[in-house]
Amino acid sequence: MWREIAPDATHVVKVDGYDVIAYEFGEGDEVVFxxxxxxxxxxxxxxxxxxxxIDHGYRVVAFDQLGTGASDRxxxxxxxxxxxxxxxxxxVRRALGLGKVHFLGHSWGGWLAIDYALTYPDALKTLVLExxxxxxxxxxxxxxRLRGALGSETVAMMQAHEAAGTIDHPEYMAAITLLNYRHxxxxxxxPAPVNRSLSDWNxxxxxxxxxPNEFLYIGNLKDWNRVSDLHxxxxxxxITCGEHDELTPACALRMKLNLPNAELKVFANSSHMPFYENPRDYYPALLAFLGKHSQR
Known part of the structure; x- marks a missing residue:
């Protein structure tokens, strides 16, 4: 089960002249990145x-991506x-000498993990797409579809605010808050770590x-699609997701059907963070997968 643990080491990695801060827990050759x-x-x-x-023999490495946390902004x-x-x-992987890793990407980190796996396949032991x-x-x-569950009148209100550029209006924000608590x-x-990350969002x-929010994709990734490359x-x-996930089980299934060596776990009573919402099911599933592909 999760708990807050002080890192055994903190590293400064130079990336194109900027400082990126990485955190290391435990030791050994089985690295969860x-x-x-x-x-x-x-x-x-x-x-x-x-x-x-680390309680199960893994070395865990995380880093504040450029623009976030203790890294340069x-x-x-x-x-x-x-x-x-x-x-x-x-x-970061090369600078810390991590060798081949179990690469775990969550949400946006999963999109990054897919592109990373396609670019650096030899760096991976396994891939975990959460x-x-x-x-x-x-x-x-x-x-x-998820927005539609709020009702046609609420959806029309949201669309009107999005068209007018008034997405900071209280009624629009109330709808987003409800979606956040659902999905x-x-x-x-x-949990405190979630609130801490959210309070320091760049x-x-x-x-x-x-x-501008979790339910309106208009940035430079809006057309990103790697399904044809997943093979x-x-x-x-x-592949993991929650049954009520904003990045839905249907999205997870699309990945499962196009990856040649994948398994899928959908966690009940969970949305986008099963590791906090349903830890009793999440951790055994993750550990069972890692255990099958580790030498500890």
Missing amino acids: LANGGPGLPCDYLREAHSCL PTDPALWTIGRYVEETET DTVADMPHLITELE VCRLKEW MGPYATMQG KITVPTL
């Missing part, structure tokens, strides 16, 4: 949920591309790459 969601979020929420893997929007983040990830997608246009249709985290009280990368990813892959 984390790519958190966002974009623009510090790694706290994913790091704290997975540093406990430049403001040039040209930096906020998935290709640049792929190269940043590889720079609460993520490989086809953004398909996701956008799924998000419209991002269904716990009444969100909206520069987020707005540039994704959009090239041959390492063992675990």
Whole structure:
């Protein structure tokens, strides 16, 4: 089960002249390398949920992506591309001498993980794609379906605000808040690491790459689609999602059907963060997968 653990080491990695901060827990050759969601979020929420893997003999490494957390925060929007983040990830892996890793990407980190796996396949032992997608246009249709559950009048209100550019209006924000509690985290009280990451969200990368909120994708990734390339990813892959996930089980199934060596776990009573919402089911599933493909 998750708990907050102080890192055994903190590293500064130079990436194109900027400082990127990485956190290391435990030791050994079986490395779980984390790519958190966002974009623009510090790694706290994913790091704290997975540093406990050291109890099972894994070395866990997370990093604050450029623009987030303790890493440098430049403001040039040209930096906020998935290709640049792929190269940043590889720079961190090489700088820390991690060797082949179990690469775990959550949400936006899953999109990054897919592009990373296609670019650096020899860096991977396994791939874990959590609460993520490989086809953004398909996701956008799924998000419209989730929004539709609020009712036609509410959807019309949201669309009117989006067209007018008034998405900071209280009634629009109320609808987004309801969607967040249905499809991002269904716990009444969100865990401290989640709140800590959210309170330090850099909206520069987020707005540039994704959009203004979790249910409106208008950034530079809105047309991103790697389904036709997934057959090239041959390492063992675990796909996970929550039954109420904003990045829906239908999106997860699309990945499963196009990856040659993948298994899919859908967690009950969960949305976008099963590691916090349903830890009793999440951790055994993750550990069973890692255990099949590790030498400890």
